[in-house]
Structures are given as structure tokens and as C-alpha cells.
Amino acid sequence: QRTSVREHKMAATAASSDNLNDGLTLQMVRDSLIRQEDTIVFSLIERARFPLNSPAYDPSTPGFCGSLVEFFVKKTEAVQATAGRYENPEEHPFFPDNLPPSLVPHFKYPEVLHPAAMSININKVIWDMYFNKLLPLFVAPGDDGNYASTAASDLECLQVLSRRIHYGKLVAEVKFRNEQKDYEPPIRAQDRDALASLLTFADVEEAVKKRVAKKAMTFGQEVKLGDNGDKGKYKVDPAVVSGLYGDWVIPLTKEVEIEYLLRRLD
Numbered sequence: 001q002r003t004s005v006r007e008h009k010m011a012a013t014a015a016s017s018d019n020l021n022d023g024l025t026l027q028m029v030r031d032s033l034i035r036q037e038d039t040i041v042f043s044l045i046e047r048a049r050f051p052l053n054s055p056a057y058d059p060s061t062p063g064f065c066g067s068l069v070e071f072f073v074k075k076t077e078a079v080q081a082t083a084g085r086y087e088n089p090e091e092h093p094f095f096p097d098n099l100p101p102s103l104v105p106h107f108k109y110p111e112v113l114h115p116a117a118m119s120i121n122i123n124k125v126i127w128d129m130y131f132n133k134l135l136p137l138f139v140a141p142g143d144d145g146n147y148a149s150t151a152a153s154d155l156e157c158l159q160v161l162s163r164r165i166h167y168g169k170l171v172a173e174v175k176f177r178n179e180q181k182d183y184e185p186p187i188r189a190q191d192r193d194a195l196a197s198l199l200t201f202a203d204v205e206e207a208v209k210k211r212v213a214k215k216a217m218t219f220g221q222e223v224k225l226g227d228n229g230d231k232g233k234y235k236v237d238p239a240v241v242s243g244l245y246g247d248w249v250i251p252l253t254k255e256v257e258i259e260y261l262l263r264r265l266d
């Protein structure tokens, strides 16, 4: 998230120099999405070091309220909330209820989004997708006992996916500003389908899916000296990564964009 905060700041600086609001462009936002792909692919590769480790997901683990992963995520989010993580509008907790307040000095993040953005958090859907659909597709079956490391890896994947998907708020804001006249009528009519077709760029989606598959091939190959490594053997299947984007990441980003736009004139 450091990169994107810096990008925000750069955008804010650009703004003060050319007097164009905060100077945010669709290309800047897309560049951030492209950079986040690297983090997502690497996080999946890290999680794939461990087998499924299903005891980490057993909802009736003695000593924890719920599964070990739930316990781990709740406790980590509490620490991170204290350290100010959720003061950043790009961050969304998975367990937002009863989080402790931030103890760090207030940082004034640029106010780019409409205030209604705060009420949008689709992490429940992301949680369900990640554990019930995605995980079994890219980790090997089995149990090696590394439950804490597994939970830490899961949390990393969840957080980077959540940040990417909720970035839809920023994408939608930029699109709205660029084409306000086109967006206003479907927003007033609360017409989801019309908004969905306005904000969809099929060619961009195709390029995203191809690029993430290529990143999975590049980052996930065995690097060896002296030969070309194991051709065709990757740490995470590139088809799973492009499927993740095509089936979930892009549709959920669009869902966030629509939810945001529906509230944009409130």
C-alpha cells in the first residue's frame, strides 16, 4: 500500500501545480492496478509453498472462537488498526466490528473519494471466494503442520486482493469525473446494468488476464543457472491466476465501482 499512497501524494502534488483538482487520471489508477498484480501473484506463490493445511480452517478449533485463520486475522487486524492501517481509505478490514482505535498521529490522506465510499466493504464476499473457491485451485492437498505461517500467508493474499478490488472506488471516481454527463443519468435512475456497460472496457480486461498469466509464468518459474530451468513448470498455474482475475477479481472490482457510483450523487 506504500506505493499507492505515494501515488496519491504524487497526484495531489500534480494537482497543486496544474490546478486540476488532484490531477488523478485513469492511466495513473490503472498503473497502480498493474503494480498490484505483481504483489498478488507473489502472494499466491508464497501461499503455494504450503499445502492446504485444512486444520487451520476447522471452525471448532479448541481454544479459538472459530478457526485458527479467523483468530489470526482478527488479532492481526486489531494490531494493525492500532497502528493506523484502517485510517488509510484504501484499506478495508475483514472483521470491522469492535476494532480498536488508531494510536498513531493522524495523517491527512488526500480526500479523493466521495464520503459514501466509507460504507462500501465487500470483504465477506472476498473471504468466501478466497477460501471456498480459489484456495483449493492452487495449493496442493496435504498437511505439513505450518498452520501459523499458512494463516499469515492467507491474510497477505486476502489483504492484497481486497486492496485491489476496493481500488474500484478510485477507478469509478476517475471515470465519473471524466464523463460526468454520461454517468449522471444511470446514477439518478440507479440503473446497475447501464452503469456496468458504461464502465466496462472488454479490451482492457483481456489485456489484464493475459498479463497476469504472463506474470505468473515469469515470477513462478524455477530460476536455475546454466540451463533454462524447468520449462512449463510454475509455482502457481498461470491459468489459475488469469481465471482468478476473469472470474472474481475483475467482476468484484466492477461490483465495487457500481456500488460507489450508485452513491456518487448522494
Ligand SMILES: O=C(O)C(=O)C[C@]1(C(=O)O)C=C[C@@H](O)C=C1
Residues within 6 Å of the ligand: 030, 033, 171, 199, 200, 201, 202, 204, 205, 208, 249, 250, 251, 253, 254, 257
Ligand atoms: O481499468 C478499468 O477501466 C477498470 O475499471 C478496471 C477493470 C479491472 O478490474 O481490471 C474493470 C473493468 C473494466 O472493464 C476494465 C478493467
